[in-house]
Amino acid sequence: MAKFLFVYHGGAMPQSEEEGAKVMKAWMDWFAGLGAAVVDGGNPVGKSQTVAANGAVTNDGGANPVSGYSVFDAKDPADAARIAKGCPILHAGGSVEVAPIIEM
Template identity: 55%
Template structure:
């Protein structure tokens, strides 16, 4: 079964410990709901740098990645359905980019 990477964009920093606990519970519940389909829980990431032929930019790019997860699904549509439950999508603070991980024969 193919794997898909969820690249998270956006989100917001909780304003209190209580809000942080609620956010963490929402993520744990969502990830738990995926069961065996969750292959790599991933993690949040810090600000990125963009490396190109023109040099290195410190701006995080046009739409900085804020975290990632890897899941297994029958197809991209099924993976997108899973991504709809992401807490950032549900609360409107961010989005999830869903891309298939292509196996390379090396």
């Protein structure tokens, strides 16, 4: 098994406590269904900054800001993509960037 970083982009914020609970349940159910493949369920993240090579800092999060991350075990990139296709963020209009973690 290899480790893959899932970087979440976008996704609408819940508009009520009830909706938030429903979204959280979807994430917990997804993680539970994946069992030991979940290495680190991760966390949502706040608004990011971008530091350019020239030292300039922008505070807008870029064109497609990160909204969270997780780490999963998968057999290969195709298996990681299969796992990502079940991610609840997709139902909220977001996307999942999947990258293999290279062991050093």
